Every structure is written in structure tokens, then in C-alpha cells.
Amino acid sequence: MHERRTCALCGTETVDHVVLSLPPTPCANEFVDKPKDQARYPLDLQLCPSPRCGHLQLAAVVSPSTLFDNYVYASGTSPSFVQHFSNYARRAIDLLGLDEKSFVIDIGSNDGTLLRQFVDHGVTRVHGVEPARGIAEIAESRGIPTTVAFLDPAVALDLRHRFGPADLVTANNVFAHIGDLEQATSAVRTMLGSRGVFIFEVSYLADVVEGLLFDTIYHEHVAYHTVRPLVRFFDRMGMTLFDVERVPTHGGSIRVYVASDNRVVSPRVAELVKSEEAAALFSARTYESFGERIRTQGKRLREHVASLKDDGWRLCGYGAPAKLTTLMYSFALDANDFEFIVEDSPLKRGLFTPGTHIPVVGPEKLAEVSAQRYCALVFAWNYYDNIVAGHADWSGLWLNPLTLERLDGEGS
Missing domain, CATH: 3.40.50.720 (NAD(P)-binding Rossmann-like Domain)
Known part of the structure; x- marks a missing residue:
């Protein structure tokens, strides 16, 4: 584990800007075959103080190999999520005009559920990148070719050389998991063709705060995304965040569309930025209040549990x-x-x-x-x-x- 000292999106110093602290926990997916001592890591959130950014991030960054080498989450176990991915693939195909000649790469491809939907809809040139070997083997058994690795520039360059440029790169519930977002975004640019598009879904901080979804704060999620910081980040990386949609998954998420060239930007982008600012998502006071709401809800639930037992x-x-x-x-x-x-x-x-x-x-x-x-x-x-x-x-x-x-x- 290491502690962040600067904002992952703009580089502003954040070490003295912790706005919410939850009790330390083990890694959230570290299920064990028998009870034993497990290391606990802090769950402190830093808010970037830059008035042009305001990104929220986890202070403690646990080693990716610790988190993901033996991952036990599989996308395909939820029928509703499979349907969500089917609709997602259809939407992307229609939007980008993908066909049997198109090439799609999924980062953090898990058991291949999303890529399977592209194949079923006629886009058969697909490839996954997944660091958890056991999960990747499930994808391979389902006919989804998968590279077992964490995404980095070398992996991106290898895929570009082997398969050519991608028309679409996806990363679903993954862009919040990556510690070095600059490196990952550079890798995505390497894989994309000149007219390629990067689409990712992440839990939306506005929904987390409004719905008191505090339990989605855990060590895999090193970033808690809003639109305003992402617009400036991708601009700095030479890309264009040209559209964003709100989707209902995980209690409320956003689907973000980024191009490797200049695009006409949807008015939805500015509308969401305006709503984020109106909701004070870039103010420390918001997260102080959020912490108090968590404590109140915890008291209510414990009282409810005690009453049920009685x-x-x-x-x-x-x-x-x-x-x-x-x-x-x-x-x-x-x-x-x-x-x-x-x-x-x-x-x-x-x-x-x-x-x-x-x-x-x-x-x-x-x-x-x-x-x-x-x-x-x-x-x-x-x-x-x-x-x-x-x-x-x-x-x-x-x-x-x-x-x-x-x-x-x-x-x-």
C-alpha cells in the first residue's frame, strides 16, 4: 500500500485534504477459505482542492496484485447485468456503426460477459485484458480471447501490433479501479484508431452522495468520479469527452464517451457539470455531512437489528x-x-x-x-x-x- 499525495487527475497536492474517514477494512473481495487474520487498510477520502478540478479519491492505494490476482467477482452471474451489457453493446454498435470488421477491446474484461454481447450482435473481433487468471480462463472457455495482464503501455503497444487499431475500447466499472489514470489513458490512446472511441462506466459520485451509497467506498475503488474533473483531465491528455449518460447500474452510474479526436460535445456534459456544482460535490462540507448521515444510518440499522433479535x-x-x-x-x-x-x-x-x-x-x-x-x-x-x-x-x-x-x- 502507498498513500496518495497528489490528485490523480490534475496533480494538485491532496495529502492534507482528507474529507471523510471510514473504519479501516480488509480488501473488500478478500474472501478466505477459513477464518484468519487479515490486514486492514485505511479508507480515507481526499478531495482535490483545485477550483478547476475537485476530484475525490482514496488516500490509500493497495497493490493491484493484492486486489485482483485472485478476484472472485464474475459479471455473468447476474442476469440483470448480462441484460445491461447486451443493451450497452447494441447502443455502442449503433452509435459507432460497428460491424464484423470492427475491433473491440475491453479493459478489465472479467469473464467476458460484455464482449460476448458484442460477438452475439455480430462484432466478432474482440479481445479482453484481465489480470485475474482464473476469471480470464472462464472468458477463454466462452470463446473470448483474453490477455492476462494489467493494462500498461507495453500491453497496449503489443495489442496494437498484433491486431491493429481498435474502433472501440471499453472499461466498465474499471476506470475507478486504476491508480495511475494518466498511464492507463495513454495506453487507451495507443490502442485506439484515429476515429476510435473510449467508453467507460463508473459509479457516479452524485448518486453515491444523494443515495448514501457509502458502502461502494472500498479499496478497489480508488477514484470517485464526477464529470467536471474528467473533462479537464481528458483535454489535458489530448482527448475529448464528448458525451455522458446516466445509467441505473450500481445505484447510479455514468457512461462516459471519449474520442481520440475532436468531436461536437453534447450539451449533457455542461448540464451535469452545472448540477455537480449546484450539489456542492466539490466542497469539503458536503462530505462532512455525508459522514454524519452514515453514522446516523448505522445507529438506525443496529437498533433495527437489535429489535429483530429481541x-x-x-x-x-x-x-x-x-x-x-x-x-x-x-x-x-x-x-x-x-x-x-x-x-x-x-x-x-x-x-x-x-x-x-x-x-x-x-x-x-x-x-x-x-x-x-x-x-x-x-x-x-x-x-x-x-x-x-x-x-x-x-x-x-x-x-x-x-x-x-x-x-x-x-x-x-
């Missing part, structure tokens, strides 16, 4: 996303509160949650305990409705830990 309910969780780790540590919850966590992804089943060491089990566990009084907190809250609908015959309670929305299961 009423004779036993507690479990549904979903073991990375954000579970931040929520557990921020709200002082652990294995004394939850007996098990149900998880749809087979990659996490049979393991224990990072630091809190709660066993992760498959959905069949719900049937085993159906005769008992269980309340399931849905830690994968972005899939709350889908999860509840998918287990309509369960007799327990459902609870959203961020909103405290509660639903009675069938027969409860």
Missing part, C-alpha cells in the same frame, strides 16, 4: 458483494449478528467474508431454514427487487440495510 428473529444476509465489507465495518456488524450469507456466485460459496468471517453459502440454504424465523438483509441492495422476486416462496423477512425497507416473505 422479537425472536435470526439474521442472515443475501448477497456477498464487495460493498458488504465496508458496510459491516462501518456499522460494527459481524458474525455475532449474522449466521450466514447467501450468495448466487459459486466463486464465493464455501468461503468466509473478509475480516468478519461469516460463512458464505448457496441459495438452497434458504429452503433448509424455511421453517425457522429468519430475516435476510440484502447486502446486494442494487438487486433487491430481483432477489426478493426470485424467492417469492420464502417465509422469512427481507430487509434493505440502506433504506430499512422491509418486506414479509410468503407466509410470515
Whole structure:
């Protein structure tokens, strides 16, 4: 781990500008096969003080190999996310006029779910770049050629030499994971053709603040993006941020369009910058208030959990996303509160949650305990409705830990 001292987007000194501190945690996806001591790293957020920037970033940057070499998140385990990627691919193909001769590279391609959608829509020249070997092997088994590596200039140059320029480079929920954004952006420029486009999706800080989505703050996410700093960053890198769309994934994200040449800029860009400034997203006071809202919500949830236990309910969780780790540590919850966590992804089943060491089990566990009084907190809250609908015959309670929305299961 190393501590950032300057802004990743503009280089302004940030070391003395911490605006929010959450409890230190293990790496959010560091699930273990048995309980053991795990290193904890600080979760402090720095706000760039430059009036022309205002980028928010994590102070502690954990080694990428620590975070991603044995990654246990797979995009294809969520049907709704597969559908999102299908719509995404169709939109990009139509916008850019891609066809069977076009070439698409996906950075942080995971199990190849996004590239599979391009192939299914007729764009068959695709290539992934993914550092987690196990996940990359899944992509390869699905017919998606993948380079096992972290993106850097050498990898970019090799891909350019082997396959020629890319018409489209994508990076979905990845541009927030990269410590050296200048190097990564230079690598993207190397891969793109003269009319190529870079499209990436990231969680949108405006939605994080408005929706109190604090649990999306963890060590993989070293950057918390808004549009204003990105416009100036890409301009400095010789590229044009020409459009941005808000999309609903992960509680609220933005899809950003960047060209390697000059483009007409959509009015949506200026509109979002104006709304960010109106929401005071570049003010330290906003994050002081955000911290107070987190503490208030934690108190409410702990009181709710205590009340459920007093009423004779036993507690479990549904979903073991990375954000579970931040929520557990921020709200002082652990294995004394939850007996098990149900998880749809087979990659996490049979393991224990990072630091809190709660066993992760498959959905069949719900049937085993159906005769008992269980309340399931849905830690994968972005899939709350889908999860509840998918287990309509369960007799327990459902609870959203961020909103405290509660639903009675069938027969409860």
C-alpha cells in the first residue's frame, strides 16, 4: 500500500485534504477459505482542492496484485447485468456503426460477459485484458480471447501490433479501479484508431452522495468520479469527452464517451457539470455531512437489528458483494449478528467474508431454514427487487440495510 499525495487527475497536492474517514477494512473481495487474520487498510477520502478540478479519491492505494490476482467477482452471474451489457453493446454498435470488421477491446474484461454481447450482435473481433487468471480462463472457455495482464503501455503497444487499431475500447466499472489514470489513458490512446472511441462506466459520485451509497467506498475503488474533473483531465491528455449518460447500474452510474479526436460535445456534459456544482460535490462540507448521515444510518440499522433479535428473529444476509465489507465495518456488524450469507456466485460459496468471517453459502440454504424465523438483509441492495422476486416462496423477512425497507416473505 502507498498513500496518495497528489490528485490523480490534475496533480494538485491532496495529502492534507482528507474529507471523510471510514473504519479501516480488509480488501473488500478478500474472501478466505477459513477464518484468519487479515490486514486492514485505511479508507480515507481526499478531495482535490483545485477550483478547476475537485476530484475525490482514496488516500490509500493497495497493490493491484493484492486486489485482483485472485478476484472472485464474475459479471455473468447476474442476469440483470448480462441484460445491461447486451443493451450497452447494441447502443455502442449503433452509435459507432460497428460491424464484423470492427475491433473491440475491453479493459478489465472479467469473464467476458460484455464482449460476448458484442460477438452475439455480430462484432466478432474482440479481445479482453484481465489480470485475474482464473476469471480470464472462464472468458477463454466462452470463446473470448483474453490477455492476462494489467493494462500498461507495453500491453497496449503489443495489442496494437498484433491486431491493429481498435474502433472501440471499453472499461466498465474499471476506470475507478486504476491508480495511475494518466498511464492507463495513454495506453487507451495507443490502442485506439484515429476515429476510435473510449467508453467507460463508473459509479457516479452524485448518486453515491444523494443515495448514501457509502458502502461502494472500498479499496478497489480508488477514484470517485464526477464529470467536471474528467473533462479537464481528458483535454489535458489530448482527448475529448464528448458525451455522458446516466445509467441505473450500481445505484447510479455514468457512461462516459471519449474520442481520440475532436468531436461536437453534447450539451449533457455542461448540464451535469452545472448540477455537480449546484450539489456542492466539490466542497469539503458536503462530505462532512455525508459522514454524519452514515453514522446516523448505522445507529438506525443496529437498533433495527437489535429489535429483530429481541422479537425472536435470526439474521442472515443475501448477497456477498464487495460493498458488504465496508458496510459491516462501518456499522460494527459481524458474525455475532449474522449466521450466514447467501450468495448466487459459486466463486464465493464455501468461503468466509473478509475480516468478519461469516460463512458464505448457496441459495438452497434458504429452503433448509424455511421453517425457522429468519430475516435476510440484502447486502446486494442494487438487486433487491430481483432477489426478493426470485424467492417469492420464502417465509422469512427481507430487509434493505440502506433504506430499512422491509418486506414479509410468503407466509410470515
